[in-house]
Amino acid sequence: MSRRQRSGRLGRSEAASGLLLVSPTALYALLLLAAPLATILAFSFWSQDYLTIDRSFTLKNYQEAFASQANGDMSLYLELMFRSLRISGAVTVATVLLAFPMAYFVSFHVAPSRKSMWIFLITIPFWTSYLIRVFLWKVILGYNGVFNTTLQGVGIIDEPLTFILYNANAVVITLAHAYAPFAILPIFVALEKIDRSLLEASRDLGENHITTFLRVTLPLAMPGVVAAVLIVFIPTIGDYVTPRLVGGPGGQMIANMIQTQFLKLNNAPMGAALAVLAMLMVGAISVIFVMLNRRFLGGQK
Amino acid sequence: MTRPPIIELRDVQKYYGEYHALRGITCDIRQGEFFSLLGPSGCGKTTLLRTIAGFEDVSSGTVVIDGKNMQGVPANQRPTNMVFQSYAIFPHLSVEQNVGFGLRRAGLDKGEMARRVGEALEMVGLAGYGKRAAHALSGGQRQRVALARALILKPKVLLLDEPLSALDKKLRENMQVELIKLQRQVGITFILVTHDQEEALVMSDRIAVMSEGGIAQMDDPETLYRRPNSRWVADFIGVMNFLPAKVVSEAGDTVEVEIAGLGRAELTANQAMASAGGHEVSVGLRPETLTIQFNGNQSGERIAEGVIEEVVYYGDMTYYDVRLDGAAVPVRISMRNLVGRPVLEIGTRARVAWSAGALVLFR
Incomplete structure (x- = not known):
């Protein structure tokens, strides 16, 4: 009896110290995440008339977001939303497809003693500010940029290529580069966890290198791939700097519209409604991926 | 009584850089024999087994399996199958998918495949476990799955890399007897790698005692025990x-x-x-x-x-x-x-x- 009381007290004090430990972070999250989110949610149900905010409940913003244009086309907001999805999807596919061979190489073909150095090298782009890296891509992809002048110099093209800057392609290229390390790391970790004797077992049972990859390595790496997809997809769909700098008119995304609504058009409620919609969309897609991941993890320890 | 050899090793040498892992192994392993490679850790017994399996190249010398020189033949094309020390059960597959893994290339229809998987599971005493997830198995069961997965392909030689070392004493002794029975039943040549001299004596028709990359003595268990040819072998066995x-x-x-x-x-x-x-x-x-x-x-x-x-x-x-x-x-x-x-x-x-x-x- 007395032992149970003691453990009870111990439990309480453990819980108390636990709460104490998380409280700064919890407070921080509450103030800077939950509170702004609640504000955004509230704003999305309000309306604004020039300088005054009307705090009466309305669904006007959401209706406007979904309403078709006068000529019957999809609303600009929805179009931007889908474009963001498309661009972000393309970025995710490109990043993961490029990251997988990289992660595979480091995990399977680099000597164990050198692996940490390789991972360290992969993070080198982070040493430079994200903004500078985006500007650098402008320099590389521009009309008179590194890429075009090189190709012209060696005589492959006569006119500078224009489809690589100030459009959606430029956004995809820039974001795929920026997020590559984020995709490499989870895939690398998943590959590292694969017991190498499984690959030998597959070879022993008659499979060659390619079929072993398809039947053993890839399925076992899927948790890492799904993690990489989420890590790339979620932040890029709301990216704002890159489309702004390299996107041109055709490469603008939903975040740019939200910014325009808040700052240029001075219509915070509309911007808030778009932000909520974007969040819902990302949330829904993330849930699908998490469920997929659970299915893949289901068969494993 | 002496049957024809299924594996012929001739002066097999293996170097890892400067390290001389196999120092001229020459021996014949006969058809249907239970053969053990016995030795302390680092004696080269696992290297020799992996050389036969095709996971390691030989530096010089020849490996002949079933009359064919295995020079340049990769593991997936050799008539050998292996039970790994860690069992190497595919964690993302069920028991029956594991057991049927190597059958995919045989191009069997579903019914035939299921029948053969069922047979193999029955042979190792796991009938009815087919739908289980691989990670839900105990150590002994995993080992049986690994055995079934290798034997279902009807290899010429089954290679066992310390298959019993992860099991507790009682289970290990039971499995030793079961393995002997299984080997007699299927009639396939078994090559067992072990550091446990008692296990080798109990199970084998012949034992090669290995030391520092060479074979110190190769004999049947009784001769090995009664007439060791060196103090080292005498000391190692019993x-x-x-x-x-x-x-x-x-x-x-x-x-x-x-x-x-x-x-x-x-x-x-x-x-x-x-x-x-x-x-x-x-x-x-x-x-x-x-x-x-x-x-x-x-x-x-x-x-x-x-x-x-x-x-x-x-x-x-x-x-x-x-x-x-x-x-x-x-x-x-x-x-x-x-x-x-x-x-x-x-x-x-x-x-x-x-x-x-x-x-x-x-x-």
Whole structure:
């Protein structure tokens, strides 16, 4: 009896110290995440008339977001939303497809003693500010940029290529580069966890290198791939700097519209409604991926 | 009785950089044989097994399996299958998917595939486990899955890399018997890698004892135990007492030696395994070839006397360390604890019976 009381007290004090430990972070999250989110949610149900905010409940913003244009086309907001999805999807596919061979190489073909150095090298782009890296891509992809002048110099093209800057392609290229390390790391970790004797077992049972990859390595790496997809997809769909700098008119995304609504058009409620919609969309897609991941993890320890 | 060889190794050498892992292995492994590679860790036994499986290239020499030179033949095209030490069960597949993994290339229809997987599972005593997730299995069950997965492909040779080392003692002993039965049932050549000399003695038709990348001795278990060809092998397999001895005379097939503590004995040539060297030699005696006499003298045996220095009680057996008069080190004697036979105490004088036929001479 007395032992149970003691453990009870111990439990309480453990819980108390636990709460104490998380409280700064919890407070921080509450103030800077939950509170702004609640504000955004509230704003999305309000309306604004020039300088005054009307705090009466309305669904006007959401209706406007979904309403078709006068000529019957999809609303600009929805179009931007889908474009963001498309661009972000393309970025995710490109990043993961490029990251997988990289992660595979480091995990399977680099000597164990050198692996940490390789991972360290992969993070080198982070040493430079994200903004500078985006500007650098402008320099590389521009009309008179590194890429075009090189190709012209060696005589492959006569006119500078224009489809690589100030459009959606430029956004995809820039974001795929920026997020590559984020995709490499989870895939690398998943590959590292694969017991190498499984690959030998597959070879022993008659499979060659390619079929072993398809039947053993890839399925076992899927948790890492799904993690990489989420890590790339979620932040890029709301990216704002890159489309702004390299996107041109055709490469603008939903975040740019939200910014325009808040700052240029001075219509915070509309911007808030778009932000909520974007969040819902990302949330829904993330849930699908998490469920997929659970299915893949289901068969494993 | 000697069947044709299924595996022929000729002067197989393997270097890892400077390290000489296999030093000229030459041996034939016969069809349908239970063959063991026995040795301490680092002796090259696993390397040799992986060389046969095709996971390691040989630096020089040839590996012939079923009459075909395996030079340049990758693991997936060799008529061998392996049970890995870690079992290497695919964690993302169910038991039946694991067992049927290698059948995909055979292009069987679903019904035939399911039938063969069912058969294989039944053979290893896992009937009805097919739908289980691989990670929900115990160590012993995983091992059975690994066996079924390899045997379903009907290989010419089954390679087992320390398959029992991860199991507890009871389960290991059961599996040893099951493996022997299984091997007799399927008639496939089994090659077992083990560091456990008892396991090798129990299971094998023949054993190759390996040391530092070479084969120290290759024989059937009984010969290996009774007539080890070197002190090293004698010491590695079971317990062996060594007593210093002097060669008194050598005539034709017989050697007469003067053994400290035992006296003179005449040994025949087949007891004197190793050759060369001076006249300082040693003789080896297994603990069970010596007997402490409890009541009266039996005929036909020679008697030495000594003092019991240590008594170790094992339940069914008792080990006595007896220092024979005139010997510098004690010899270990194992005695069955028969009904009515007392366990002697330290300090007791004992009469030890021995026979010259059980001695092995090491020069």
